[in-house]
Amino acid sequence: MKEAELLRCQIQEWYPLFKPYTIKTHCHPLSDPFIRYLLGQPDPQSSADHPPRFLLPRPASGHDPLPRTTARIDPTSSLSPLNSDSDSDDDRQSPADAAPSFPDLEDAVNRSITALGGAVLPKLNWSSPKDAAWISSDGSLRCTSFADIALLLRSSDSISHDLSQALTLCSDASLDPPSTAFYLALRKWYPSLRPEMEFRCFVRRRRLIAISQREVTTFYPVLPDRKHEIQPLIERFFNEVVRERFGSEDYTVDVYVTSDERVKVVDFNPWGAFTLPLMFEWKELDEEGFGELGVEFRVIEGRQGVRPGLKTAVPYDYLDTGEGSGWDQFLTRADEELRKQALDIGHNYGDG
Numbered sequence: 001m002k003e004a005e006l007l008r009c010q011i012q013e014w015y016p017l018f019k020p021y022t023i024k025t026h027c028h029p030l031s032d033p034f035i036r037y038l039l040g041q042p043d044p045q046s047s048a049d050h051p052p053r054f055l056l057p058r059p060a061s062g063h064d065p066l067p068r069t070t071a072r073i074d075p076t077s078s079l080s081p082l083n084s085d086s087d088s089d090d091d092r093q094s095p096a097d098a099a100p101s102f103p104d105l106e107d108a109v110n111r112s113i114t115a116l117g118g119a120v121l122p123k124l125n126w127s128s129p130k131d132a133a134w135i136s137s138d139g140s141l142r143c144t145s146f147a148d149i150a151l152l153l154r155s156s157d158s159i160s161h162d163l164s165q166a167l168t169l170c171s172d173a174s175l176d177p178p179s180t181a182f183y184l185a186l187r188k189w190y191p192s193l194r195p196e197m198e199f200r201c202f203v204r205r206r207r208l209i210a211i212s213q214r215e216v217t218t219f220y221p222v223l224p225d226r227k228h229e230i231q232p233l234i235e236r237f238f239n240e241v242v243r244e245r246f247g248s249e250d251y252t253v254d255v256y257v258t259s260d261e262r263v264k265v266v267d268f269n270p271w272g273a274f275t276l277p278l279m280f281e282w283k284e285l286d287e288e289g290f291g292e293l294g295v296e297f298r299v300i301e302g303r304q305g306v307r308p309g310l311k312t313a314v315p316y317d318y319l320d321t322g323e324g325s326g327w328d329q330f331l332t333r334a335d336e337e338l339r340k341q342a343l344d345i346g347h348n349y350g351d352g
């Protein structure tokens with residue numbers, strides 16, 4: 001992967017080019033102290049030791065420090081910045097004192113949250129903190145405060161990777177890599193996105209060669225039925241909107257198809273490396289001639305085709321998905337849920 005291709009996949013780079021065709025987003029530049037805070041590195045100006053992993057920033061005055069994500073924060077713990085009395089009996093520095101404060105960023109973030117309707121999904125240049133979603137009370141990336149965002153970002157290995165290792169995989173990485181400017185992207189939260197309507201598109205030498213269902217841990221009966229309608233929508237969107245605007249030769253683009261058949265960009269990712277090929281293998285996508293006869297569109301065609309390992313990190317072979325395993329009943333319940341969701345077709349997505 002070339003460095004330039006990885007850099008183009010940063011949200012602050014592609015968002016201005018695709019603004020009318022994606023989720024409304026505000027990008028905030030991050031200061032070095034905030035980046036050190038996210039990485040859990042001590043502030044060189046402070047005498048405090050390594051800050052604990054879940055230390056929240058001290059809120060700007062007048063703001064409620066309590067994150068929505070209270071699940072793992074024990075108010076009686078000496079680690080909790082909420083426990084302002086924690087060191088009243090001795091003169092140890094309390095974690096609350098050790099917690100840095102970022103009032104300018106906090107104010108800017110709060111203004112963005114309000115402007116974006118009260119809830120956002122946070123991400124950095126490339127990644128969202130999806131590996132840390134478990135820490136939030138509803139298991140999602142929905143954030144309504146600066147403390148929500150700080151907790152998710154600080155708990156996420158994907159975010160640490162963005163901050164410290166993103167450029168190391170580039171085949172042409174310079175010995176002295178350019179210092180990357182980091183941004184916090186806040187994206188308007190959409191509560192009713194239908195996972196089956198998200199697709200990963202594989203673009204090689206500027207040609208769309210393959211499309212995969214994005215959420216491959218579930219069989220969605222609607223997909224085999226509708227893939228022939230969905231494919232031309234995605235192909236037209238790629239040809240009219242994406243191909244000329246995005247500068248790379250090889251990349252993936254995740255798109256969402258709305259209930260009224262508009263296509264929106266969700267994210268760009270580099271070709272190969274950490275980007276999951278989902279229903280494909282990178283080896284086959286890299287083969288000369290793959291997709292030359294037309295775009296290959298793969299969805300899970302039946303209940304036996306789910307690929308749970310990609311989400312749960314459980315090896316696929318360990319999972320008994322056969323009849324009587326209970327898995328089939330689980331899917332029936334999931335299908336029922338889907339049918340209910342399918343009734344909710346009025347939602348909007350994207351700018352405006």
Ligand SMILES: Nc1ncnc2c1ncn2[C@@H]1O[C@H](COP(=O)(O)OP(=O)(O)OP(=O)(O)O)[C@@H](O)[C@H]1O
Binds near residue numbers: 129130158189193198
């Ligand atoms: N604004 C939003 N509101 C609700 N859900 C969202 C929003 N943006 C993204 N999502 C959901 O979160 C998922 C992850 O988002 P995104 O692709 O931006 O993160 P990522 O960390 O870059 O993921 P990946 O590396 O797998 O592409 C998306 O696939 C989508 O289902």
